[in-house]
Amino acid sequence: MYVYLPIAEISVNVFLILGMGLAVGVLSGLFxxxxxxxMTPLLMFIGVPPAVAVGTEANKIAASSISGVIxxxxxxxxxxxxxxxxxxxxxxxxxxGVWLFGxxxxxxxxxxxxxxxxxxxxxxxxxxxxSETVRxxxxxxxxxxxxxxxxxxxxxxxxxxxFKVRFNRSRLYISAILPVAVGFFVGVLAAMMxxxxxxxxxxxxxxxxxxxxxxxxxxxxxxxxFVTANVTFLQAFYNHTVDIVxxxxxxxxxxxGAQLGAAYGAKIRGEWMRALLGALVxxxxxxLMFDLLVTPDDLFTLTGASRxx
Amino acid sequence: xxxxxxSAARAMLVLLAIAAGALAPSTVSxxxxxxxDLSSHLIAITTGFTGANVLVFGATDGEGDIAVIVRxxxxxxxxxxxxxxxGIWIHGASFRFRRVPSFYAVATTKxxxxxxxxxxxxxxxxxxxxxxxDASGREADPAYKEFASSLLRLKQEDQLFSNRTEKVQFLGNxxxxxxxxxxxxxxxxxxxxEVFLFRxxxxxxxxxxxxxxxxxxxxxxxxxxxxRDAPIYGLIAVLMALVAGSSAAFLFRKV
Numbered sequence: 284m285y286v287y288l289p290i291a292e293i294s295v296n297v298f299l300i301l302g303m304g305l306a307v308g309v310l311s312g313l314f315x316x317x318x319x320x321x322m323t324p325l326l327m328f329i330g331v332p333p334a335v336a337v338g339t340e341a342n343k344i345a346a347s348s349i350s351g352v353i354x355x356x357x358x359x360x361x362x363x364x365x366x367x368x369x370x371x372x373x374x375x376x377x378x379x380g381v382w383l384f385g386x387x388x389x390x391x392x393x394x395x396x397x398x399x400x401x402x403x404x405x406x407x408x409x410x411x412x413x414s415e416t417v418r419x420x421x422x423x424x425x426x427x428x429x430x431x432x433x434x435x436x437x438x439x440x441x442x443x444x445x446f447k448v449r450f451n452r453s454r455l456y457i458s459a460i461l462p463v464a465v466g467f468f469v470g471v472l473a474a475m476m477x478x479x480x481x482x483x484x485x486x487x488x489x490x491x492x493x494x495x496x497x498x499x500x501x502x503x504x505x506x507x508x509f510v511t512a513n514v515t516f517l518q519a520f521y522n523h524t525v526d527i528v529x530x531x532x533x534x535x536x537x538x539x540g541a542q543l544g545a546a547y548g549a550k551i552r553g554e555w556m557r558a559l560l561g562a563l564v565x566x567x568x569x570x571l572m573f574d575l576l577v578t579p580d581d582l583f584t585l586t587g588a589s590r591x592x
Numbered sequence: 593x594x595x596x597x598x599s600a601a602r603a604m605l606v607l608l609a610i611a612a613g614a615l616a617p618s619t620v621s622x623x624x625x626x627x628x629d630l631s632s633h634l635i636a637i638t639t640g641f642t643g644a645n646v647l648v649f650g651a652t653d654g655e656g657d658i659a660v661i662v663r664x665x666x667x668x669x670x671x672x673x674x675x676x677x678x679g680i681w682i683h684g685a686s687f688r689f690r691r692v693p694s695f696y697a698v699a700t701t702k703x704x705x706x707x708x709x710x711x712x713x714x715x716x717x718x719x720x721x722x723x724x725x726d727a728s729g730r731e732a733d734p735a736y737k738e739f740a741s742s743l744l745r746l747k748q749e750d751q752l753f754s755n756r757t758e759k760v761q762f763l764g765n766x767x768x769x770x771x772x773x774x775x776x777x778x779x780x781x782x783x784x785x786e787v788f789l790f791r792x793x794x795x796x797x798x799x800x801x802x803x804x805x806x807x808x809x810x811x812x813x814x815x816x817x818x819x820r821d822a823p824i825y826g827l828i829a830v831l832m833a834l835v836a837g838s839s840a841a842f843l844f845r846k847v
Contacts, residue, residue, distance in 0.1 A: 287639045289814040346833035350841030391672055391683045399680070512830045519826030523818055527829050528811075534833065538840040575680045583742035584683070585750075586670045 290526035291335045299329065300529065301536040304343075308540020311347070313547070313556060317507065319344050319478035320408065322533065324401055324567050331529070333397045334388060337477030338524030341514040343533040344479045347541065348508040355501025362452035362498045366505040368459055369466035369484075373510040376470025381517040384475055388522065391586060398571050400476055405568030408482055412561030416554045453494045453502075461492055466506060474514045479507040625797030626652045626789040628660075635774060635805040637812070643776045646803065648699075648785055649769040653797075657701045657790040658760045658768050659718050662803075664695025664752075665781030671739045671746070687739040690726045694779040695752050699759035699770040708793045716788060716795065720744055720755040751775040780805050 285294045303325050307318040319340050326336035355361055387393040444458030465487045469480035484503045488494045494502070519525040628650030635644045648660055669692045675684030700707060704719040714722045725740045727733070747753035752775070760770040772785070783803040789796045807815065818825045 287811045289811040290818055292815075342829050342833050345830060346837035346840075349834055349837035350844075353838060353841045391670065391686065395680075395682050512833070515830050515833065516823075516826040519818065519829055520822045523822060525818070525826065525829050527814065527818075527825070527832065530829065531832065531836070534836045534840075538836070538844075542844050577681075578676075579674055579681055581746075582674045583739070583746060584672050584674070585743065585746040586672065 286528065286532070288331070288526050288529045290339075290524065291331045291529060293330050295329060295331075295529075297532065300532045303329075304533040304536020305540040305543075306536075308347075308537035308542075309544035309547075310540075310560060311537070312541035312544020314544075314560060317344050317347065317479035317481045318537070320401070320404060320476070320482065321564065321567060323397075323477040324405070324571055326529075327398075328570070331526075332524075333394045334384070334522065334524045335526055335529075337384070337397060337475070338515070338518035338522065339526045339529045339533070340477035341473060341511045341518060342525050342527070342530040343537060344473075344477075345508060345511040345515055346530070346534040347537050348479060348504045348511065350538075351504040352501070352508050355504060358501070360498050360501030361505050362450060362494070362502045363505070364448075365450050365453055365455075365462055365492075365494065365498075366502050368448070368462040369469075369502070369506040370509050372463035372466025372468075373470035373473075373506055374513055376467035377474045377510050377514045378470075378517060379467075380471040380474025381514065381521055383471075384518070385522050395575075397476065398575055402568050402572045402575065404476070404482075405564050405571070409561045409563075409565035409568060412557050412564065416558040416561065419554045453492075453498055455493060457492060465491065466510075469506070470510050470514075473507075473510050474517070477514075479511055481507060624653065625656075625791075626650060626658070626787055626799055628785075628787040628799050628801060630785060630801055630803055633801075633803055635778070635803070637778070637780065637805065637807040638809045639811050641776055643778070644774045646772045646774070647769060648772055648787065648801070649767070650787060650799070651766050652768065652789050653766070655765060655791075656796060657707055658762075658770075659701075659704070659707060659788045659790065660699040660760060660770050660772070661716075661718060661784075661786040661788070662695065662697040662772055663693040663784045663786070664779050664805075665693070665783070666691040667694055668692070669743060671743050673739070673742075685735065687730065687733075687736070687743075688728050689740075689743060690728055692725065692743070693723075694781065695774075695783065696720065696723065696747075697754045697772060698756070699772065701760045701762065701768070707790045708795070712793065712795065716786075718788070720748075720753060750777060752777070752779070774805070778805055780807050 284297045286297050287294045303322065307322045307325070310316065310321065311318040322343070323333075323336045323340045326340065327333050331339075352361070384393060387396050444460050446459040447456055448459045449456050465484060469484045469487075472478055472480045472483065481503055484506065485499055488499045488503060489496060515525055628648060631647035631649070635646065650658075652658070669689045670686055671689065672683040672686040674681045677684070698704065698719055700718075704713065707713065707718065710722075713719060714724075717723050723744075725743065727736055727740070730736060744753060748755075760768055762768050781804075783805060785801045785803055786798060787801070788798045806812075
């Protein structure tokens with residue numbers, strides 16, 4: 284059964300995109316990752332133009348993150364004040380990202396930039412996942428010694444920054460520049476790559492801002508929800524790259540997949556799954572890199588200017 | 593389908609013969625050396641569109657050769673060449689071609705070079721080799737030829753340009769017909785179907801018939817909506833995401 288995607292302007296098999304949504308949804312349910320960094324390249328592989336893949340995936344992440352925000356909100360795991368500072372940076376960053384996206388598109392380099400950014404990020408994430416797994420296994424092999432806990436409140440140059448603000452929920456007194464800068468960077472990534480940016484913002488919150496882990500996930504989802512909603516609106520407005528039909532199918536598959544993943548996550552040994560996910564991430568990144576390096580069949584490409592605007 | 597088009601064409605031909613004077617377009621002088629029409633003036637692209645055929649038919653006032661040129665709406669095309677930079681293939685040099693027909697097809701009674709002198713064919717842009725490609729003043733650039741031929745080649749690969757000839761058939765001395773085929777990826781817009789009558793290597797008559805190709809159905813409506821009312825479309829996309837996401841959270845709360 285084929286469905287025509289009106290903005291991507293291709294026909295795709297309904298079960299293929301539902302299946303992709305389901306598979307990535309299972310992974311996100313298992314690992315608590317958004318899955319944007321896998322879904323956007325997968326969409327490119329099946330022929331969705333990279334620009335449309337990015338805009339549409341932002342729309343899908345807005346849908347999948349709201350349920351997480353609701354759940355964490357009920358448990359009081361959202362630091363709203365911190366979230367608003369992140370958002371302030373996120374809104375500016377995503378607007379800048381969408382603008383840069385349109386600029387790169389008009390000079391014909393957007394596909395290249397998206398692909399290179401993915402090769403870099405997938406390479407880093409995949410390598411980190413695999414090395415983390417290896418470290419966990421080595422630690423398990425050795426006798427379990429009481430690991431020295433990480434010192435979160437080391438004083439560095441960052442604590443000398445001005446505009447200090449008190450964040451009661453996170454028990455922090457830090458410069459407002461830090462969350463705004465983190466939010467800005469993740470906003471740019473969301474706009475350019477069609478990712479929520481959880482894989483950047485969560486480590487940044489823990490190691491850079493020093494937030495307690497209990498509020499990290501809820502607050503990051505809070506930021507991701509509003510930033511991806513903003514990206515969706517701006518991409519639809521300026522670049523016309525949000526395919527609502529594609530987004531709907533991805534959301535349906537993703538929601539079901541996340542439930543499956545969450546239900547079965549407890550039964551599977553974490554480190555093996557993480558190694559598998561790491562290998563998958565590296566494979567996707569490797570394929571993208573191969574496409575960039577191999578000599579193309581046809582050196583010439585055609586772009587109808589009317590199509591690009 | 594073909595039989596129905598055929599009989600429809602016959603009926604139209606009779607009507608045309610009777611009312612030839614009344615239908616005379618302004619471009620044709622006095623006794624109308626050639627009159628032509630299409631079996632359909634509208635091609636509707638629906639979700640399951642796999643291409644379409646349109647019959648062009650007409651009558652001449654005597655012997656001669658016919659050339660039918662189909663031109664889609666003009667637009668700008670950018671041809672880019674990939675170049676290797678630090679091991680990566682990226683888009684390098686580019687040529688911007690203005691006013692390129694988005695679709696171009698020819699049907700004639702005999703091979704194009706035999707119809708008329710090269711200057712005449714060039715003037716009326718009959719045949720892909722005679723298509724004028726306006727590269728915004730860069731026609732003297734040494735790379736122009738390579739980019740222009742790539743444009744023609746890529747368009748032919750997309751089935752949007754074709755150079756097939758000898759498809760126009762004469763029924764007797766004066767009635768002619770040709771089947772024009774449009775692929776699934778045909779661009780939308782207003783097309784011009786030009787019918788030329790050649791006699792002794794000169795254009796003895798010509799007529800232009802418009803043809804509209806437009807998308808219809810839900811997909812087309814969404815596309816139009818996304819481009820015409822982009823802010824509202826964006827808001828709807830965000831709203832859809834929020835409703836879908838929160839209703840999923842509600843549905844699976846007990847799980």
